Structure formats: C-alpha cells, structure tokens
C-alpha cells in the first residue's frame with residue numbers, strides 16, 4: 291500500500307502563498323504518494339518559540355503531534371518549520387512515544403523527494419538562470435546541504451535536483467550561503483539589519499545574473515521579494531516546488 | 539541602556555560605512571575558510587578542542603588548584619579575584635608596591651571587561667595599550683569594537699586624522715605604512731619608559747603552571763622582557779589541562795581568528811626570569827556561575843578567536859558598539875546577559891538564528907541554540923517587552939482555534955488588498971519601511987483544497 295503522507299502547510303504559506311502548497315501537492319501526487327491535508331492544522335509555534343514565549347508554544351506543539359501522528363510521513367515545503375518540529379519540540383514532550391515517532395518521519399519537501407522517493411530528476415525544461423537561496427535552517431539545522439563554514443565534501447540534494455532540469459543554470463554567488471535576514475520576528479524587531487541583509491542578498495543574486503530566485507523556504511522568499519518589489523528589481527521569485535511543478 | 543536595534547539602525551544610517559564594515563569582516567571570514575579548508579582534519583580538531591574544554595570546565599576547581607600549585611612552584615605569584623573590583627585592586631596593589639607609575643599593556647580583553655585602564659588612570663598610573671588597534675581606540679577614548687581587531691571599525695583616513703592630532707603626523711596622511719611607523723616610534727618610547735608590563739593570557743596550562751600569550755605584534759614579549767614586573771590577567775576559563783593540548787588550540791585559534799596558520803608570536807611564560815617578578819591574577823567575575831548552568835556551561839569553552847563575530851551577518855552590519863558589551867557578537871550576546879540580563883535583554887534577539895556562528899566556532903559552542911535559550915530566560919525574567927508578549931499570546935491563542943485562524947486569514951486577505959497605501963505603509967509597520975507586503979491571494983490553500991481537490 292502506498293504510504294500515506296500528511297501534508298504540513300505552514301500557516302503563512304496556507305494564507306499567503308497557496309500556490310506553493312498546490313505545487314507541493316501536485317508533485318507528491320505525481321510520484322504516486324497518497325496525500326492527506328489535515329484541515330485542523332494551523333501553526334507549529336515557531337514565531338512564539340523564537341521570541342522566547344515557550345508557554346505559548348506548548349499547546350501548539352501538542353496539537354501538532356496529535357494531528358500528524360497517524361501518518362506514515364509528514365512532508366512540508368519549509369525547512370525552518372520542519373526544523374522547529376524535529377529540533378525544537380523536545381522540551382514540550384517528555385518521553386512521548388508519539389513525538390519521538392513523529393520526529394523521525396517529518397521531512398522537508400525536497401528531502402522527502404530525494405531521500406525517500408529517490409527522485410533524481412525532472413523531465414521538463416526550465417530555461418532560466420536560477421539563483422538558489424540556501425535557507426539557514428535547512429542548511430545548518432536539517433543539514434540538507436553542506437554549509438560553507440564546515441570542512442568536508444560539498445553536498446545538496448535540492449541543488450542537484452535543480453541542476454538536473456534541462457535549461458537550468460544555477461548562478462554563482464559571492465557568498466553562497468549567507469542568511470537573507472528574515473529570521474521570523476527578527477525581520478521586524480531588527481528591521482534595519484534585516485533589510486540590509488536582504489538587500490545584500492538580492493544584490494549578490496543580481497550581480498550573479500539570477501533571473502529566478504528560489505529557496506526551500508517561502509519565508510526567506512517573502513522577505514527577499516518584499517525588497518525586490520520595493521526596489522523594482524527584475525528578479526522573479528518562485529518556491530522550489532513551483533519550479534518543479536512547472537517541469538512535470 | 540540603548541537597545542541593540544536602535545544602535546544598529548544608527549550604525550546602518552551610514553550605509554557606506556556599514557557596507558565597508560561588512561566587507562572588511564567578510565574578507566577575514568573568507569581567509570578563515572581557506573585556512574580551515576587546508577586542514578582535512580579540521581572537524582576532528584574542533585571535536586577534540588570541544589572535548590578538552592568540556593572536560594576542563596567540568597573539573598575547573600581541581601585544575602585551577604593544580605595550576606596554582608605548579609605556577610607557585612615556578613615562582614609565580616598567583617592571585618584570585620572574584621570580580622572586576624577585586625581584580626583592579628589586586629593589580630593596583632602590585633603596582634603600588636613597586637612604585638610603578640607607567641605601565642604598558644599587551645592586548646587583553648579581560649582588563650577591558652574590568653575597566654582596568656580608567657581605574658588605574660584615576661590612581662595616577664599611566665597605562666598604554668601597545669597593540670596598534672587597541673592604541674588607536676585608546677587614543678579615541680573608546681573601547682574596542684571587536685575582540686581580535688579592536689579598531690576594525692575605523693577607516694585609515696580617520697586614523698590619519700587621529701594620529702595627526704595626537705602624534706603630530708602630517709595632515710591628510712593615510713598611508714598605512716607611514717602611520718604604522720609613526721605609531722611604532724611612539725610606542726617604542728612608551729615601552730622604554732614603562733616600569734611594568736601587563737598581558738592577557740590565551741592559555742594557561744594546569745600541568746605545568748605556565749601560560750601562553752598569542753600576539754601578532756610581539757608586544758607581549760617587548761612589554762614583559764624590558765622591565766622587571768609582569769602581571770598576567772586571565773579569566774579562569776582560559777585553563778587547559780596539559781601542555782600537549784596546546785597544539786590543538788594553537789592550530790585552531792589563529793586560523794579561526796584571521797586565517798593565519800598560527801599567530802606570529804606565541805610566547806610561553808613559565809616563571810619569572812632572574813631578577814624579575816611575575817604575577818598572575820585569576821578572575822571569576824560570574825564565570826563559575828555560568829559553569830554551574832547546564833544550558834550555558836559550554837559558552838566557557840570560548841577561546842576568544844572572534845570567528846563568530848566575523849561570520850555573524852548581524853555583527854558585520856551593526857558594528858561592535860551596537861552590543862554595548864565588552865565582548866560583542868554571538869558569544870557576547872550570551873555572556874552579556876549572563877552578567878546583566880536586564881541591561882542586555884535585547885542582545886539574544888540581535889540574531890537571525892542563521893547558525894553560522896555555531897558552524898564556525900572552533901570549540902563547537904552551540905551559539906545560536908544558547909541565544910535561543912537566552913530568549914526564553916529573558917521572557918521568564920520579565921524583560922521581554924509587553925507588546926511582544928501580548929502579540930505572541932494572541933497569536934498562540936488564535937492558532938489553537940482553527941476557526942478563528944481561518945476567519946482571521948480570510949478577513950486579512952479580504953481587507954488588506956483594499957486598503958490605501960498610507961494605511962498599510964506607515965510608522966507602525968516596520969515590515970513595510972523598506973519592503974512590500976506579500977500580495978494577498980484570493981484564496982488560502984485550505985480553501986483551494988476544499989474547492990478543487992477534495993471534491994474530486
């Protein structure tokens with residue numbers, strides 16, 4: 291029997307970027323996965339956790355585990371929300387079998403595609419210069435790609451998947467994995483630094499010739515796109531699932 | 539105390555300077571990357587260093603006693619200071635006993651932490667920082683803005699102006715070589731006139747009772763060998779158990795700090811030379827308290843290489859002074875609140891949680907996790923602003939009731955696109971100062987699911 295996947299669509303993606311959820315769903319179904327979207331899900335609690343308000347996170351963490359425990363796997367098109375669940379929920383559960391179990395089967399979307407489904411390439415064409423923004427939580431918490439600080443062989447499945455698409459040329463950045471400056475509530479609390487960081491990221495992509503800017507996280511892209519649109523830069527922003535969906 | 543966001547915004551107002559600061563430090567970070575990449579065993583070294591330090595901190599009292607025994611046996615006077623005041627009094631006492639009125643100092647962040655300079659100056663003692671960068675900020679009457687490159691925030695034109703005023707160099711001169719030469723002549727005088735030398739300590743070795751000071755300018759050697767009195771000031775966490783451990787740290791320190799294979803001078807001190815007197819002041823100043831905390835103990839692993847600052851995208855753009863703390867950047871944002879959580883309550887939030895500091899740290903301190911833990915502590919201690927607490931409370935409450943969440947989203951998606959710009963983009967909307975809001979879609983994902991997917 292095909293595994294049953296619970297689709298975890300972060301609250302802000304649900305409300306603001308439905309196309310990302312739709313693309314994710316389309317791709318999973320394309321590869322024969324049976325997807326269920328539990329309607330009672332809302333937010334994993336990351337904004338509260340990052341502000342230090344753990345009392346406010348607890349109930350949301352418990353809800354999350356209750357909602358998603360029946361599935362064979364949980365898949366989410368956002369590295370940072372996955373990292374919240376798999377790396378920062380421990381303090382809300384003590385020896386909780388349901389949580390321990392869930393932790394091991396919650397995947398970032400491209401990670402699920404490559405390491406569980408074994409997808410190696412997409413058949414379509416995407417004739418663009420693509421800039422890959424390496425979102426920090428996917429990189430340095432989930433270890434979905436090698437980070438520039440750590441010594442070792444470079445790796446990165448999402449990048450390899452993108453490169454497999456005909457016509458895609460990945461642009462070379464001067465700072466391959468610097469933070470975009472979103473950082474959740476940081477983007478508002480430290481507005482000046484956050485925007486300067488975002489501007490610098492956009493500039494790095496601009497000089498590298500990026501036409502389409504993509505990432506595994508819509509939150510980074512929301513921030514970067516806010517700057518791109520305010521400054522009228524000719525860069526199009528797409529979540530990686532949207533690029534894949536175009537190549538089906 | 540002004541908050542980090544406020545001071546950061548002021549620094550960034552001068553965009554050119556902020557860019558220049560960011561790029562200077564990024565250059566150092568890139569050099570560090572190259573130096574680290576050249577050692578295939580880099581990650582192994584980090585692991586070793588981390589384990590040695592963890593072991594040291596867990597046995598700190600015993601090892602410190604061992605150090606004291608061995609140092610004393612070598613003729614070193616060992617002193618213990620619980621806090622900054624005691625530290626300064628001890629140093630002053632030693633100087634007074636020797637009738638010293640002129641002191642040269644080689645870079646020591648510990649004495650910055652204790653505000654030793656103003657203390658001694660108040661007591662009529664001239665104290666001159668001999669590290670070029672430190673001397674520059676000292677002339678400006680400012681603290682260092684970085685722990686390894688104290689004057690990294692100052693441009694050479696500004697140094698030219700300063701030296702013209704203080705050292706009588708030609709007006710408008712900016713040639714680094716010329717300026718350095720002028721500083722060297724000036725410092726040479728100070729070295730000759732001095733009657734005592736103060737240094738910091740990079741590593742003290744329990745097994746031998748000796749200690750090591752790393753500098754690039756050789757000023758620790760000059761300052762201590764030219765006169766009869768050497769006072770070394772060290773934080774108790776600078777200890778390592780064995781002389782054999784030193785190689786691990788010396789290889790990591792300079793590469794992490796500046797990308798050099800090793801610092802130009804690693805001076806080993808094992809007791810006074812004939813006719814000299816050597817003192818070492820061991821300072822606690824909150825460190826033993828940190829060593830008792832499961833959450834923050836690992837921050838004592840720090841060897842003050844500054845790699846976390848150089849890599850930190852926030853530090854690079856906001857400058858060292860925005861932290862209002864002797865040690866800025868990620869590690870400073872952990873140590874600062876440990877000393878005074880109220881005054882430093884915004885520091886743990888001066889971080890986008892990108893985790894680069896954790897990956898770069900040569901002793902594997904999980905810096906960004908500790909910053910996150912500090913945020914909780916700040917909340918528990920009641921130093922999180924009410925507005926933030928309230929908004930998180932409301933958000934959590936709404937997220938626990940899916941119907942409310944759906945309604946809230948629907949209303950926002952209906953209303954926001956209809957609002958005139960001035961209502962959306964105003965003083966109250968920090969997001970919108972330099973960014974557009976996302977374009978609100980007609981339908982949420984869940985609405986789309988209901989209409990298009992679940993019906994099939």
Ligand code: SF4
Nearest residue numbers: 840841843844846899
């Ligand atoms: S925390 Fe780590 S990276 Fe930062 S100064 Fe200390 S040793 Fe260096």
